[in-house]
Amino acid sequence: MRVLVQRVAHASVVVAGETIGKISRGLLLLVGVTHTDSQNDLEWMAKKILKLRIFEDDEGKMNRSVEDVGGAILAVSQFTLYGDARKGNRPSFLEAARPEQAQASYQDFVKMLKLLGSVPVETGQFAAHMEVSLLNDGPVTLMLESPTKEEK
Incomplete structure (x- = not known):
């Protein structure tokens, strides 16, 4: 699993002229799934993102x-x-991952973010042509990849 994490002042996603997801300060996640990803990979990534310390303190x-x-x-x-x-x-x-597997994994990942975290989670629309807008904050951009079987 790969996730491009961007710290944003705000971000939104539009499909067919309609805004379907919008946030203020937070994280924009671009989520990629490969055919070998497991539920453990999804959970690892959700926990990592929720605890990732990339916002400034005082x-x-x-x-x-x-x-x-x-x-x-x-x-x-x-x-x-x-x-x-x-x-x-x-x-x-x-x-x-093939579309069927990728969609199920993406949906499970979003559920894990909501279940494990305490922040609002908005989404895009799987397999749709989306217009994603964002204002990078920093900019801070990280590429995260779930550990390989050898690294676990």
Whole structure:
């Protein structure tokens, strides 16, 4: 599982001209799922994101989590995080999970964020053409990847 985490002042997602998800201060998550991801990977990632200390404290150090600052999360599915463009000019998406698995995993991940966390969680729409707008705060952007079986 790969998640691109962006600390934002605000973010929103629009589908067919309608805003379907919108947050103020918090985290925009672009979520990619691969075919080997398990429920353990989803839970690990949800816990990591909820506790990730990338918001500044009173001394200006990144020492607070999204929960600590009363922020929110906007989670958007993005299979292209598993795109591989090392060969040729057209990316290969063989490492991305098939749509059925990816949708179920994405939905489970969102449920885990809501269950394990205490912050509002908004979402995009799986497999839709989305217009995602954000105002980066910092900017602070991190790529997280769930541990491999060897790392666990």
